[in-house]
Amino acid sequence: MTCSSTMAAPRTTDARAAGPFHSLHAHVHVRLRDGGSLLLRPLVAGEVAVLETVFAGLSSRSRRQRFLVPMPRLPSGHRRALTDVDGDRHVAWVALVDGVPVGICRYVMTAPDAAELAFEVVDAQQGRGIASALVDAVTTVARARGITWMEATVESGNLASEAVLARVGIELFLSDGLLEGRGELRPASPPSVVNRRAVLDLAGQGASSSSMDAATSSN
Numbered sequence: 001m002t003c004s005s006t007m008a009a010p011r012t013t014d015a016r017a018a019g020p021f022h023s024l025h026a027h028v029h030v031r032l033r034d035g036g037s038l039l040l041r042p043l044v045a046g047e048v049a050v051l052e053t054v055f056a057g058l059s060s061r062s063r064r065q066r067f068l069v070p071m072p073r074l075p076s077g078h079r080r081a082l083t084d085v086d087g088d089r090h091v092a093w094v095a096l097v098d099g100v101p102v103g104i105c106r107y108v109m110t111a112p113d114a115a116e117l118a119f120e121v122v123d124a125q126q127g128r129g130i131a132s133a134l135v136d137a138v139t140t141v142a143r144a145r146g147i148t149w150m151e152a153t154v155e156s157g158n159l160a161s162e163a164v165l166a167r168v169g170i171e172l173f174l175s176d177g178l179l180e181g182r183g184e185l186r187p188a189s190p191p192s193v194v195n196r197r198a199v200l201d202l203a204g205q206g207a208s209s210s211s212m213d214a215a216t217s218s219n
Contacts, residue, residue, distance in 0.1 A: 057122025105134035
């Protein structure tokens with residue numbers, strides 16, 4: 001399951017080097033609908049190994065759906081841009097199953113109150129609700145940081161991604177062969193399996209902030 005072609009413009013500072021999967025003690029645990037478990041955490045700037053592991057798990061079709069063009073390999077410019085996260089303007093979270101990265105979701109701000117959303121899940125793990133969990137986590141952070149509108153682009157016929165986006169308020173319309181749209185960001189429905197307060201704690205949002213109340217209002 002993949003969505004959009006969001007690409008962040010790289011900053012001039014060098015990305016931080018990272019180990020294979022950057023071992024972090026903090027994560028958010030998610031119980032999937034099939035009874036399996038999932039760990040979510042923010043992607044660290046420069047974590048190329050995570051990006052490449054997820055990319056390697058995508059089929060040619062999934063890569064095309066994610067980047068909207070054939071993508072047999074990930075160009076160096078894409079690697080730099082997609083790992084140039086700062087936790088504010090460009091936020092990305094990774095999903096891990098048994099310690100292995102299986103999906104990434106990100107937003108990149110396009111205006112002070114708007115951002116573009118993109119996500120991908122490796123083919124072997126699709127259909128388990130991982131994309132929904134990732135999108136819920138990332139949009140929870142977005143709402144807490146004042147983003148009220150979310151945009152996305154999807155390849156026509158990508159029904160699974162359309163359904164995930166509809167849950168957070170993005171309505172898509174056909175335009176030049178692609179589905180594009182935006183919507184007023186809302187908490188994912190039906191009630192999420194993700195602990196949104198834990199997400200905001202891990203993202204660095206203060207537990208006492210009014211933004212947390214807004215972001216977790218449906219939990």
